[in-house]
Amino acid sequence: MKIEGAEIDDKRMEEAVKELKKWREKINKELEKEFGTHKQRAEKIHPEGVKVIDYLEDYTMRGGKRVRPALIIAGYKAVGGEEPEKIVPASLSIEALQSYLLIHDDIMDEDELRRGDTTLHKMYEEYHEKEFPDGRAERFGENMGIIVGDIANSFAVAQLIKSDFDCEIKMKALEKFEQIHRHTGYGQVLDVTFNEKGLDDVDEEDVLTVHYLKTSQYTMAGPLELGTIFAEGSEEQRKMLKEYGEKAGKAFQVYDDMLGLYGDEEKLGKPIGSDLEEGKKTLLMVKAYENGNEEQRKKLKETLGKKDVTEEEVREVRRIVKETGSYEYSREMTVKLAEEAKDVLDEEKLDPKIVKFLRGLADYIVTREV
């Protein structure tokens, strides 16, 4: 998706994406090792325990950009951390948290596909259909999804506990980690609740609170801060990366919602009307409703949360979002936030290579098509 007004350094951005892929490989290698350990332990318990690990490994390894663990590593390096053999294993904690949250999310949204294959609760539903012809396969699938998510969560915390840092450092990291976990939980509570509410009952502040809790904190600022904690960076450094993360995270989410309405269906891998059907209160929708005339508001209300939104209705909503200036409002916000995020970083106070990477990442955030 082409967004106007963003000042993109193409070369820097491409390098950042390449860097991200390099880290992803390292993270994936370490993840595979970890799953091996989990499997060995599960074998001592019961074959059904081994199945838990097999399914979880499949679900985790089949995709994912590993942005969050990569940002832990980036935060660590940005403030002078120099032991990759320590930080890479520690960074897996947030990927385990991610698997756990996605598994629970898939249940809540009743999604059947994740990363191009069956969601975890559906894998267990299929297992039930094959093995136990009598009971309720759907209930069984959801139940196993809840528990396997819970187990993945215990892995996340254990990963921090066993990491090779001093006790005081790990304790600070654990504290930050649980704050991220809690905030994501509250963000999810708000998100699910706002989806049920009407457009009259959700305002811009509500939407931005969800963005702050679920994206700025969880996806960007939190991981970067964790990295600085592991490398014992200064308060000034931590705050600088936090501010970058919060701005870039907000830019990410506002852009993400724009992609959800104006992006390429095929590249996104989901129908373009799905955000609408979900009743998702994006900034685009809330702002269009705020600024719209009676007719426009009526149309937005009718379409949001409706089952089987047609292509014509999507086009209609797109039109209203543009006519009310809501598209422009989101676009401006995204571009401004991405610029501000890049400006926050000071290469005299952080590793210049990482600063370059993070600026490239900010460009990518507002240029990507997926």
Add this chain to the structure above:
Amino acid sequence: MKIEGAEIDDKRMEEAVKELKKWREKINKELEKEFGTHKQRAEKIHPEGVKVIDYLEDYTMRGGKRVRPALIIAGYKAVGGEEPEKIVPASLSIEALQSYLLIHDDIMDEDELRRGDTTLHKMYEEYHEKEFPDGRAERFGENMGIIVGDIANSFAVAQLIKSDFDCEIKMKALEKFEQIHRHTGYGQVLDVTFNEKGLDDVDEEDVLTVHYLKTSQYTMAGPLELGTIFAEGSEEQRKMLKEYGEKAGKAFQVYDDMLGLYGDEEKLGKPIGSDLEEGKKTLLMVKAYENGNEEQRKKLKETLGKKDVTEEEVREVRRIVKETGSYEYSREMTVKLAEEAKDVLDEEKLDPKIVKFLRGLADYIVTREV
């Protein structure tokens, strides 16, 4: 329920129950304080976040014996711990874990009642019915139950992190805590899966593995061990309390399943046929099936997992369990385990007052009617 063969010291048992109540009061007072703190923090986020805490507080405070935190305190005192102002707050961690697991359990079992009132996911379902007339209240309720459980879990870990012990002690406690959490998860995986399997596919070893993971570890041995970690007890002391906990925990669970089939429906607060309807693979059922003749096995197979089990069918199953010697097998096991648990404890190596309490508790475990 009267069980033959148990050597019960009535006075010691009564004192233990009284002691448990005393600790429960202290734990509850501390829990209320904690919920106050959570609420203050949630107020800064959003009114819907405050509702999370209100519902969670209601669910947690309306009942519960607080056996697990009391056992953390007992383990702590048993090995010489002398700072209640430190251990009581730390002990809340396992009660938060318990609330989280119960909330998720209620969803899995589709239970509407817990501790004499509405389960958490049903509270949210009712909230939806009142506030949002359009969407799917049931789905919303379950979704919120999943998330609020997850948030309670983050509280559990945070409670340990902020407790007032040295870093190394807390790290050991966190490690134990996550082991308990993980084992309980695996136990739940097995439990849910075995409920779906037929009697031909679950044996005594399977049943005892679930007991070990879900009750011995989680309810008894784990909390006691946590207590010894906080008070820096010796390895010998930890192992002694662990062995007591594993035996008493197994006795607890085997007795619990006996109560579920032969207990007093009114006192239990659940229909006596509910374990049967759930398809629960108890030691009673598995052993009766193992020893039964063709006709008895057929009847057991027909009844287990059936909807709407009649009183006549319950009586029939009870008869088969007795005729096959399965009742006697469980009874002997329970009594033997409770005796062994009491014998493991050595008042020269542990605080004699706590030894007395734990022996009284073992008596209570195989005498209680609820």
